[in-house]
Amino acid sequence: xxxxxxxxxxxxxxxxxxxxxxLSTAPAVRAHHAKDESxxxxxxxxxxxxxxxxxxxxxxxxxxxxxxxxxxxxxAGTSLEGHVxxxxxxxxxxxGRMDRVLQINAEDLDCRVEAGVTRKQLGRRLxxxxxFFPLDPGADATLGGMAATRASGTNAVRYGTMRExxxxxxxxxxxxxxxxxxxxxxxxxxxxDLTRLFVGSEGTLGVITEVQLRLFGLPEAIAAAVxxxxxxxxxxATAIETIQLAIPVARIELLDEVQIDAVNRYxxxxxxxxxxxxxxxxxxxxxxxxxxxxxxxIAARNGGPELRWATDAAAREKLWRARHESYYACLALxxxxxxWPTDVCVPISRLADCILETRRDVDDAGLLAPIVGHVGDGxxxxxLVVDPDDEEEMARARRVEERxxxxxxxxxxxxxxxxxIGFGKIDHLExxxxxxxxxxxxxxAALDPHGLMNPGKLxxx
Numbered sequence: 187x188x189x190x191x192x193x194x195x196x197x198x199x200x201x202x203x204x205x206x207x208x209l210s211t212a213p214a215v216r217a218h219h220a221k222d223e224s225x226x227x228x229x230x231x232x233x234x235x236x237x238x239x240x241x242x243x244x245x246x247x248x249x250x251x252x253x254x255x256x257x258x259x260x261x262a263g264t265s266l267e268g269h270v271x272x273x274x275x276x277x278x279x280x281x282g283r284m285d286r287v288l289q290i291n292a293e294d295l296d297c298r299v300e301a302g303v304t305r306k307q308l309g310r311r312l313x314x315x316x317x318f319f320p321l322d323p324g325a326d327a328t329l330g331g332m333a334a335t336r337a338s339g340t341n342a343v344r345y346g347t348m349r350e351x352x353x354x355x356x357x358x359x360x361x362x363x364x365x366x367x368x369x370x371x372x373x374x375x376x377x378x379d380l381t382r383l384f385v386g387s388e389g390t391l392g393v394i395t396e397v398q399l400r401l402f403g404l405p406e407a408i409a410a411a412v413x414x415x416x417x418x419x420x421x422x423a424t425a426i427e428t429i430q431l432a433i434p435v436a437r438i439e440l441l442d443e444v445q446i447d448a449v450n451r452y453x454x455x456x457x458x459x460x461x462x463x464x465x466x467x468x469x470x471x472x473x474x475x476x477x478x479x480x481x482x483x484i485a486a487r488n489g490g491p492e493l494r495w496a497t498d499a500a501a502r503e504k505l506w507r508a509r510h511e512s513y514y515a516c517l518a519l520x521x522x523x524x525x526w527p528t529d530v531c532v533p534i535s536r537l538a539d540c541i542l543e544t545r546r547d548v549d550d551a552g553l554l555a556p557i558v559g560h561v562g563d564g565x566x567x568x569x570l571v572v573d574p575d576d577e578e579e580m581a582r583a584r585r586v587e588e589r590x591x592x593x594x595x596x597x598x599x600x601x602x603x604x605x606x607i608g609f610g611k612i613d614h615l616e617x618x619x620x621x622x623x624x625x626x627x628x629x630x631a632a633l634d635p636h637g638l639m640n641p642g643k644l645x646x647x
Contacts, residue, residue, distance in 0.1 A: 193232040193276060197253035201235060201277070204245050208236040208283075219260055219270065219278040223325065223513070225524040225574055226268035226610055231258060231278035238283045240356055240364060240395040247393065248362035250277055251638060258640050259389040261331030262304065264323075266527050267608030269335065269388055273642035279393060281330055287311050288396065295401040296353060296370055301330025301394050308399075317401045320345035320436075323604070324510045330394045335606040336386030340509060343429070343562030344436040344468065345402065347604065352385050356396035360634040370398060383629070388606055389640035391633050405468035409478060410437075410502045411493035413485045414460040418442060418545060418557075420489035421461040422538040425561040427484045429534050434477050437466035438562035439509055442545070445516070445556035445569075452515035453508035463561075464509055465493070466502070512558050516569040520554055526570035528587050528611075530594035531603030534564045540597055541566055544590045551582045565603035591617075607644050615644065 201209045210216075211233045220228035237243045250257050256276030263270055272278055284300035287308060291297065292315050299308060305319065306326045312318050321332065322339035331337075333355065338347035345351065354368025368374070368381035384391060415421040425438050440463055441449065447459045465481060467474040482493050496502045508515075517525050532540045541557060548555045548568070559566025568590060570583045591601045591614045601607075601614035616623050623645060630637075630644075641647055 193255050194253045197249055197255050198233060200249045200253075201233065201246065204249065205235055205237070205242070208238075210234045210236075216278075219263070219280065220272065222263050222265040222268060222270050223525075224266045224268055224608075224610065225526045225572065226271060226608070229271035229273045230275075231272035232275045234260075234278045234280055236280050236283050240358065243279065243281075243358045243393050243395050244362045244364050246277070246279060247358050247360065251361060251636070254636055254638065256638050256641050257393070259330075259334065259393045261302065261328035261334075262326065264325035264327045265331065265335060265608065266605045267602075267610035269606060269608040269640070269643060271609065273609065276638075281328065281393075281395070284395060290315065290317075290401075291370070292317060294370065295403070296398060297401055298396060298398045299329055300396055301328060301333075303329050305329060305332065312401065313404075316404050318404055319351075319399055319401055321348060321351060322510070324513055329397050329399065333385050333394055333397050334387060334389050336604070338560065338565075338604045340437045340439055340506070340560060342560055342565075342604075343438055344434070349382065349385055351400045352381060352397060353400060354398035355381055355384055355394055357384055357392040357394055359392045360636070360639050368398060386606070388608065388643050390630055390644050391639060393639075407471045407474045408466065408468055408502065409474050410464070410466045410496040410505055411478065411481075412457060412462060412464055412496070412505065413490040413493045414446075414458040414462045415485075416460070416489035418461040418542060419538065421463050422541055422561065424463060424481075424485045424488045424490060426534055426537055427488075428481055429562055431480070431484075433480045434467070434469065434473070435465055435481065435562060436468040437464065438560075439464040440541075440557070440559045440561040440566065441509070441512065442557040444554070445512055445558045448515035448519050448556060449508045449512055452518050453504075453511050455505075455508050463490070464505060466506075512556075513569060516556050516571055520571045522573075523571045524574050526572050526583055526587070527567055527605070528570070528590065529559075529565060529567040529603050529605050530590055530599055530601060531563065531565040532594050532597045532599030536597040536599070537561060537564050537566070540593055540599070543593060544568060544586075547586045547589050551586050553579070553583060553586060555583075555586070560603070563603070564599070609642050612645055
């Protein structure tokens with residue numbers, strides 16, 4: 187047992203009897219489970235467990251609850267607001283071994299997976315059936331983690347976020363009861379929508395162990411295109427007009443000139459170093475051609491030359507791999523620095539003002555901070571590339587981040603479109619929701635009266 191452990195020895199012994207070697211207190215294992223991909227400082231659990239079934243998760247929770255041991259669910263560790271940090275010690279529940287695709291219902295376009303299945307793992311299983319699951323955050327996150335953070339990705343403008351694509355869940359509650367929410371029906375008016383309560387709960391209300399998901403058929407035709415613009419204004423205007431005119435796009439992503447330079451170097455692209463939109467169109471051959479032609483007209487009016495097309499699968503894959511690697515491309519611009527990624531989402535009519543004012547703040551602060559975003563739904567990201575040991579630089583970065591969130595809230599937006607709150611945006615959650623945060627506290631207290639589930643996330647204890 188670690189010398190600084192807060193966990194009762196009796197709890198450790200009970201967990202060891204349950205799991206044997208699938209309980210670890212090794213320093214390297216604890217350190218791995220102490221942090222995510224963000225700049226936030228690590229906080230180590232006292233122990234890490236590796237259950238392999240919902241029944242084992244329930245048994246772990248029962249032991250921890252009996253001994254008042256904090257619990258932190260852990261998927262792939264790819265979150266960006268400190269979600270997996272064990273702020274109060276306790277046990278990290280690593281769901282990575284729960285990686286089975288339990289059921290695929292091709293005719294009904296749904297599937298059931300364990301929480302540790304990653305999005306790429308599921309994609310490989312579905313491809314042979316002519317199906318796909320469209321949500322694609324930058325990292326190869328687990329589907330349980332994606333549900334817990336209400337994640338989305340580049341396809342959200344057409345297919346929605348995890349909120350729209352989770353049909354049901356299996357959840358282990360803080361008292362070790364196992365419940366199933368939702369089901370396979372595409373709509374229901376039966377009782378409270380508990381699925382939506384747990385989607386986005388960030389492990390504070392229970393441990394998600396299974397997820398029922400909507401699926402989609404692979405489109406008949408797919409085409410991707412890239413369009414550089416003379417300035418950021420033209421790129422954002424094109425994105426806004428495309429959405430307001432209801433042109434059916436599957437993806438519409440903005441990368442500013444700093445981000446384009448980064449992905450050119452990191453991922454081997456050869457795009458002009460200019461504010462750029464990445465598009466993808468799904469549908470029939472005729473429908474794709476019609477949508478693409480309409481977008482090309484809009485782009486031309488806003489300073490975008492002819493679209494550069496990527497129609498074969500290899501070219502599209504290279505393009506979107508580069509987009510998904512954009513965070514790591516940012517870090518490569520300044521070796522040894524850390525990334526402070528943050529995101530907001532605003533009504534589409536306010537997107538241009540929000541992005542341009544944020545860009546001015548970055549420039550005025552003298553910071554390296556590329557802008558990239560799922561601009562089709564008003565969501566964009568700022569990646570502040572910083573030295574965490576430089577207090578003055580961190581203060582400048584913090585002020586830029588604060589102003590970005592304040593601006594989004596004033597525009598009727600949200601402090602996070604998809605990263606979640608963790609412990610990095612607690613103050614912003616309170617600014618956004620005001621008295622409603624107290625209702626959230628009451629909900630947590632009803633389900634988790636001892637505050638054992640991922641304590642210190644969403645709001646302070």
